[in-house]
Amino acid sequence: MVHGWGGIQDALTLPFYAPFNQAGFAVMTFDYPGWGTSEGAIRNVINPWHRERDVENALEHLRAQPQIDARRIVLWGTSFGGGHVVKIAARHPELLGAIAQVPMLDGMAAVKAVPFPRLLRFGLAGIGDLFRGKRPIYLPVVAPPGEWSSMDRDGASEALQKGLQAMVESGGPEAGKYDNRVAARSLLTMGLYRPFKSLKEVSIPLLIVGATRDTVAPFIEEKIRALKNPRIKLETLDANHFDPYFEPALSQNLGYQIAFLKALRSL
Numbered sequence: 001m002v003h004g005w006g007g008i009q010d011a012l013t014l015p016f017y018a019p020f021n022q023a024g025f026a027v028m029t030f031d032y033p034g035w036g037t038s039e040g041a042i043r044n045v046i047n048p049w050h051r052e053r054d055v056e057n058a059l060e061h062l063r064a065q066p067q068i069d070a071r072r073i074v075l076w077g078t079s080f081g082g083g084h085v086v087k088i089a090a091r092h093p094e095l096l097g098a099i100a101q102v103p104m105l106d107g108m109a110a111v112k113a114v115p116f117p118r119l120l121r122f123g124l125a126g127i128g129d130l131f132r133g134k135r136p137i138y139l140p141v142v143a144p145p146g147e148w149s150s151m152d153r154d155g156a157s158e159a160l161q162k163g164l165q166a167m168v169e170s171g172g173p174e175a176g177k178y179d180n181r182v183a184a185r186s187l188l189t190m191g192l193y194r195p196f197k198s199l200k201e202v203s204i205p206l207l208i209v210g211a212t213r214d215t216v217a218p219f220i221e222e223k224i225r226a227l228k229n230p231r232i233k234l235e236t237l238d239a240n241h242f243d244p245y246f247e248p249a250l251s252q253n254l255g256y257q258i259a260f261l262k263a264l265r266s267l
Helices: 014-022 049-063 079-090 107-112 117-129 156-170 183-193 195-201 221-227 249-265
Strands: 074-078 097-101 206-211 232-237
Touching: 014 156, 049 074, 049 079, 049 097, 074 079, 079 097, 079 183, 079 195, 097 249, 107 183, 107 206, 117 183, 183 195, 183 221, 195 221, 206 221, 221 232
Parallel strands: 074 097, 097 206, 206 232
Antiparallel strands: none
């Protein structure tokens, strides 16, 4: 399972891997280097191309496990991680399938959704951070609407609080802990990252679950449908970017995903 922009394995993936287990599917989660419980001297830096490499490494690790059938692996990703999954799915026709939930498919569309004054501040902070090397300039990953952060829309701050509460209730060793910082240089990568271009190359079953009111990772439904790729199954939720992680949208979202997984299991 591949999480998103500032995600860690113990937070917003929690609502999914337990239902997947209950439906009979084994799940592997991980933290990107420099995030969560993973090592890394420079913390909380995002480079999507480096993250693709991290996902590839996680995939190789999973394939090497003796209890895992390497022919039956499904890649799952959400938000920014959903974009990584699309690109990797296009490169790995041996995978059984893939799921991209509210995926970031066009970073330029996301950039255009940001008000210009905020976008200008992002750019200045990011450029300044590039000159800091191993001493990043940080800003919050999420904050309430209007406050300085990389995400303040679609209930991002409320989603974080709900995710942290779920961590506490799960009772894990890192329960309720989250370093709400991201290096400003990370913002400079967004507009250049456009996984949409890889969709036409996907040859394995791919489920995309899009949110019609998503302003964080805008849902480019018309562009996806125009590709007419028969391997892509598209489902929609009347939701913003973070609604699909929680009820009432969660049940519908899980319904789509578990039905897709069960169909793959019969292949």
